[in-house]
Amino acid sequence: MTVRRGSRDAILDAVIFILSSRGSDAVTIRNVAAEAGVSVGAVQHNFTTKEALIIGAMTAVNVRFRERLRLLLQNEESAERRLRAFCEEVSCLTETGLTDAVVWTAFAARATTEPGIRAIHAADWGSTEDFLQQLLEAAYPDAGITADDAALVLAVTDGIAVARAAEKTDRMTAERAVRLIDAALAPIAARGRS
Amino acid sequence: MTVRRGSRDAILDAVIFILSSRGSDAVTIRNVAAEAGVSVGAVQHNFTTKEALIIGAMTAVNVRFRERLRLLLQNEESAERRLRAFCEEVSCLTETGLTDAVVWTAFAARATTEPGIRAIHAADWGSTEDFLQQLLEAAYPDAGITADDAALVLAVTDGIAVARAAEKTDRMTAERAVRLIDAALAPIAARGRS
Known part of the structure; x- marks a missing residue:
């Protein structure tokens, strides 16, 4: 065994x-x-089958990602810092993150034409959006957070991750990615303050 | 011939x-x-080689995309409408767009590990960011547009396109995509008005 x-x-x-x-x-x-x-x-x-190998790897990468995220979030001291840590992790700013981004991009590409992989991919992103919405609500309790806020921030971080994985150039450095995450969160945070 | x-x-x-x-x-x-x-x-x-076939298809899809975009933009009456049309086209809201999104996701996945494809992919996205920056400057001339503004809007639209291609679910409908584009542009537009 x-x-x-x-x-x-x-x-x-x-x-x-x-x-x-x-x-x-x-x-x-x-x-x-x-x-x-x-x-x-x-x-x-x-x-x-090859599909079974890919699904196995996809599950292993997601388990590893969630465990890394769990450790990260439990060490952050405020709801806003937990939200930032999550956004940075989905944006794949570290070397480990960049390897995950390459593997996720391969899964996304296969999800476009393989229904079995698509079902898992879609369920993962649905639950990721829900989790991000909770983090946004905790960070900005007076901002009237909606599911669309979560979908917007997720689209930004996913777009950053794909750019980092597929281009590997100076167009999307880790520093720039952090500035873009700031720019995406600032208008949402400002709603809670008005 | x-x-x-x-x-x-x-x-x-x-x-x-x-x-x-x-x-x-x-x-x-x-x-x-x-x-x-x-x-x-x-x-x-x-x-x-297979790489030559993929690069040929990538070039053909990009030529087709630029031609569709050119026709779209010349029919729009204002700089802000041209900007919106561009964002919606990159977000792959139509059926033709969705086919392109599937093909682009395949290219992005191959760009992660194939240097020849990556070079073309990176050059394309670099020039797309530059073009988007010009559209933003034309639409919001008093907003102090920076390259980061263009990178943020491009990350949003690219994140939307990948979600539409890879999930094909109700999480990222065309209607929701339009709302997210609005939400990404609103804070940039507001800077020009203050």
């Missing part, structure tokens, strides 16, 4: 590494087995 | 159709030849 669990984790780590370094085309049973240091049979035992 | 040009266009149309309906994995020389109704040799004569 421990052996199979370890092998499963190694396989998913291999998928994430291949996705983030060589892209979706390179995710084949053979490449994943070689990268994970297991047999082709071991990969096929755990994941019967 | 006309025959070769026609065949090249048919091949690129086939790549775009396959990308938007079956995804990047399905773009193979064999599938493209079958979809375009040409021989495998004809595809290989025009495009020697």
Whole structure:
């Protein structure tokens, strides 16, 4: 049992590494087995199709993201700082975040044409919007926060993440991303003060 | 010469159709030849690699997008309406736009790991940001528009486009997208009025 669990984790780590370094085309049973240091049979035992491998990796990245976020949020001292920490994490400002952004962009691309992946992707973003709305309400209790506020801030941070993953240039540095998050939040915060 | 040009266009149309309906994995020389109704040799004569096929399709989609945008903008009567038309077009609110969004998401995903595609993608978004900055300056001449304003609005519209392409749910309807564009532009417009 421990052996199979370890092998499963190694396989998913291999998928994430291949996705983030060589892209979706390179995710084949053979490449994943070689990268994970297991047999082709071991990969096929755990994941019967490429879609299953991608969904497994998607789930692993999301679990890792949520755990990182949970640790981050519990260390912040105010509701506004928790909101900022969340926005910065979704915008993928760190090196780990940037790897996640590459992997998420691959998932988003597959979600456009694969219904199984789309269902998971859509559910994830729906619940992310809900969670962001709660963070906004806690940070700006008098601002009359709506779901659209959350959707706007999520679109900004998602747009930043895709730019960082796909361009990897000076157009969207971490510093600029922080300024854009500030600019997106300022008008919402101002409503609570008037 | 006309025959070769026609065949090249048919091949690129086939790549775009396959990308938007079956995804990047399905773009193979064999599938493209079958979809375009040409021989495998004809595809290989025009495009020697999968990357060349993808870059060809990317260029074709961008040419089509710019032409659609040019026609749209020349029909709008005010600078603010031209700005809105641009934002709505980048947000992929129409059916044609949604097909483009699917294809763009595939390009963005490939740009994360393929330097040749990334260079084109990054140059495109850099010039799109510059163009958007000019539209913002024309619409709100007294607002002290900066490059960050353009980057913020572009992040919003790009985030909307990815959500529409990858989720295809009620979370990001065309109506909601228009409200979010309004919300992103309102604080910038207000600066010009104070």
